[in-house]
Amino acid sequence: MSYNVNVELGDRSYPIHIGSDMQSEIGSIIAAEGLSGVCLVIADEHTGEIYGDKVVASLRAANFSPSLVMIPAGESSKSSNQLVDLYSAALTAGLDRQGFIVALGGGVVGDLAGYAAASFLRGIPFVQIPTSLLAMVDSSVGGKTGINLAEGKNLVGAFHQPSLVFIDLKTLSTLPQREFLAGMAEVVKYGIIRDRVFFDHIEAKVEELHPTGNRAILSDLVRRCCEIKAEVVAADEREGSLRAILNFGHTLGHAIENKAGYGGIYIHGEAISVGMVYAARLSVAVCGMSSKEADRIEALLVKLGLPVRAMGLNWIALREAMSVDKKAFGGAPQFVLASSIGTVSTGHSLPEELLEATWASMS
Numbered sequence: 001m002s003y004n005v006n007v008e009l010g011d012r013s014y015p016i017h018i019g020s021d022m023q024s025e026i027g028s029i030i031a032a033e034g035l036s037g038v039c040l041v042i043a044d045e046h047t048g049e050i051y052g053d054k055v056v057a058s059l060r061a062a063n064f065s066p067s068l069v070m071i072p073a074g075e076s077s078k079s080s081n082q083l084v085d086l087y088s089a090a091l092t093a094g095l096d097r098q099g100f101i102v103a104l105g106g107g108v109v110g111d112l113a114g115y116a117a118a119s120f121l122r123g124i125p126f127v128q129i130p131t132s133l134l135a136m137v138d139s140s141v142g143g144k145t146g147i148n149l150a151e152g153k154n155l156v157g158a159f160h161q162p163s164l165v166f167i168d169l170k171t172l173s174t175l176p177q178r179e180f181l182a183g184m185a186e187v188v189k190y191g192i193i194r195d196r197v198f199f200d201h202i203e204a205k206v207e208e209l210h211p212t213g214n215r216a217i218l219s220d221l222v223r224r225c226c227e228i229k230a231e232v233v234a235a236d237e238r239e240g241s242l243r244a245i246l247n248f249g250h251t252l253g254h255a256i257e258n259k260a261g262y263g264g265i266y267i268h269g270e271a272i273s274v275g276m277v278y279a280a281r282l283s284v285a286v287c288g289m290s291s292k293e294a295d296r297i298e299a300l301l302v303k304l305g306l307p308v309r310a311m312g313l314n315w316i317a318l319r320e321a322m323s324v325d326k327k328a329f330g331g332a333p334q335f336v337l338a339s340s341i342g343t344v345s346t347g348h349s350l351p352e353e354l355l356e357a358t359w360a361s362m363s
């Protein structure tokens with residue numbers, strides 16, 4: 001069973017193809033999108049090892065001339081050094097303006113390979129093959145690409161939409177459980193920001209949500225997230241307004257990641273889980289969310305096995321990190337808050353005492 005979700009962006013529209021066990025089809029589906037010629041498949045050491053040969057074989061069978069390059073796994077690969085190495089690999093592979101790049105991996109590979117595609121020869125097409133749950137439901141859709149600087153995450157980048165997103169749900173079976181759960185935090189986020197019925201559905205199916213779980217349930221989840229992301233991106237490609245709703249839970253979440261993420265204490269989705277509980281409590285205080293609904297959000301995250309508290313972090317340091325966040329306005333952190341599950345609004349700046357007291361209530 002497979003589905004297509006379309007991202008409607010005029011002449012830059014593209015399909016998100018969702019299915020399972022389709023690796024043998026990748027070559028022909030990419031060919032059907034009108035791409036041809038030389039391509040560079042960029043993977044990390046994990047995804048390249050497991051899926052690289054299959055993807056290359058499928059591309060070759062469809063008359064492409066693929067080369068595979070593997071980068072070290074992890075956030076540190078989203079660097080200018082790695083980017084320059086990829087340009088060299090692209091030249092060695094004979095990539096020209098008629099060719100394209102394939103990103104085979106999680107969000108790190110997607111962001112880096114996407115930015116390489118956005119900038120190499122002033123921009124060539126690329127295809128996303130997301131293999132982590134986070135990349136399937138979030139980073140592979142919407143065209144944000146980029147790398148980190150020593151001074152901060154995602155400080156250099158470009159909007160560059162892929163020509164196709166190809167999701168093979170079967171790849172989730174090899175994803176580490178912790179990474180799967182981190183992706184589930186973003187799945188829950190979609191329910192909170194846009195779809196109450198979807199939130200109810202996640203609650204109802206929570207026992208069955210694991211990387212090797214019921215494929216039909218996973219497929220439904222991934223499809224709904226992609227539909228919501230596609231709808232938000234189509235309405236606001238460059239984050240002028242609506243797209244900011246995707247940042248629910250991310251104001252505090254990014255600060256936690258920034259202060260405790262390095263060294264692996266909190267990976268992105270885990271930090272976002274704590275951030276969503278914080279945003280829900282702020283929503284009770286100023287946005288009319290009922291405490292019962294905030295408790296439901298927290299209970300669902302706990303049931304999934306995600307953290308809902310970040311112990312041992314200093315408030316002053318977190319608050320400082322929120323001020324320097326790219327999305328802060330003159331030092332004032334901006335929050336996405338929910339009046340109820342499924343309905344959010346953006347651009348809330350809140351009194352200092354409330355921010356601190358809400359944090360204290362969670363410590």
Ligand SMILES: NC(=O)c1ccc[n+]([C@@H]2O[C@H](COP(=O)([O-])OP(=O)(O)OC[C@H]3O[C@@H](n4cnc5c(N)ncnc54)[C@H](O)[C@@H]3O)[C@@H](O)[C@H]2O)c1
Binds near residue numbers: 050108134
């Ligand atoms: N562009 C966007 O809109 C956007 C949105 C959200 C996040 N991001 C970015 O995404 C990145 C995080 O992405 P991520 O969480 O996917 O991390 P990641 O790419 O580091 O992947 C996590 C780990 O899982 C491994 N992995 C991935 N798929 C696998 C599979 N199927 N089998 C076995 N191992 C697998 C990877 O090798 C890695 O070790 C961050 O850099 C973040 O900034 C971008």
Ligand SMILES: [Zn+2]
Binds near residue numbers: 186250268272
């Ligand atoms: Zn996120």
